[in-house]
Amino acid sequence: xxxxxxxxxxxxxxxxxxxxxVFSKYKIDFCCGGGATLETACKxxxxxxEVLKKEIEILSSKISSNSKF
Numbered sequence: 001x002x003x004x005x006x007x008x009x010x011x012x013x014x015x016x017x018x019x020x021x022v023f024s025k026y027k028i029d030f031c032c033g034g035g036a037t038l039e040t041a042c043k044x045x046x047x048x049x050e051v052l053k054k055e056i057e058i059l060s061s062k063i064s065s066n067s068k069f
Contacts, residue, residue: 002015002055005042006037007037008037008038009019009034009035009041010030012030013030016056017059018060018062020057023041026047028041028044037062
């Protein structure tokens with residue numbers, strides 16, 4: 001999935017394994033607040049979008065590569 005600022009938190013969680021851990025780290029609500037865009041969620045939590053995106057991509061990639069065995 002291409003992670004953009006316009007995607008909602010819920011979309012990212014649903015399509016990227018491990019994203020929930022990254023959102024939890026930054027105290028971003030991915031359950032009830034899952035309708036917020038990443039841009040809004042980042043502003044509210046004080047994290048840069050590119051930092052969040054990179055962490056999600058790295059973790060999701062690690063999980064995906066480990067689950068192939």
